[in-house]
Amino acid sequence: VPDKMVRAIAAFIDFCYIVCHSTLDEADLEAMEDALRCFEAERTIFKEVQIHPNGISIPQIHALQHYHHLVQQFGAPNGLCSSITGSKYIQAVKKPWRKSNQHNALGQMLITNQHLDNIASFRANRFAEGKHLLQV
Incomplete structure (x- = not known):
């Protein structure tokens, strides 16, 4: 070598x-x-x-x-794996981009992410209350 x-x-x-x-x-x-x-x-x-x-x-x-x-x-990445950031990139950027019409896509992507965050928050609150939802 x-x-x-x-x-x-x-x-x-x-x-x-x-x-x-x-x-x-x-x-x-x-x-x-x-x-x-x-x-x-x-x-x-x-x-x-x-x-x-x-x-x-x-x-x-x-x-x-x-x-x-x-x-x-x-700050220090503290062992953060690039596959974690990669999966977050797909979730936060690639999927919303595909759902947009690609014309002035940033605003559409931000709204899509906001809606997905609201849905996740709603589901978490319902789960905490013991009211489980069916997956759609």
Whole structure:
């Protein structure tokens, strides 16, 4: 295994390890950025040895570049899985988009989400009162 590949994988694992902490301070954010810079510099080995002929370019890796800013804005992700955020994206964006007529869709999508939230709240309240509803 080439040294460059080992460094790329080690940097990626370091990044993942740091991100999973429940709290992150400035030193952690700097270490996270260093690990990401190292990974970005070393990941070309996967293309060079033709393990991945087009290089590594997947959306989740692109998203890593935004972690530092997002942690500063919203706090540590604390192990939040991207599949959770992906499923929320589908529920909050993709499905309402499909229900809209795609003309000035944002307003329609917001109303759809508001209606779905109201229905969920109504169902939760009815369930709490012991009045179960049939699923539609």
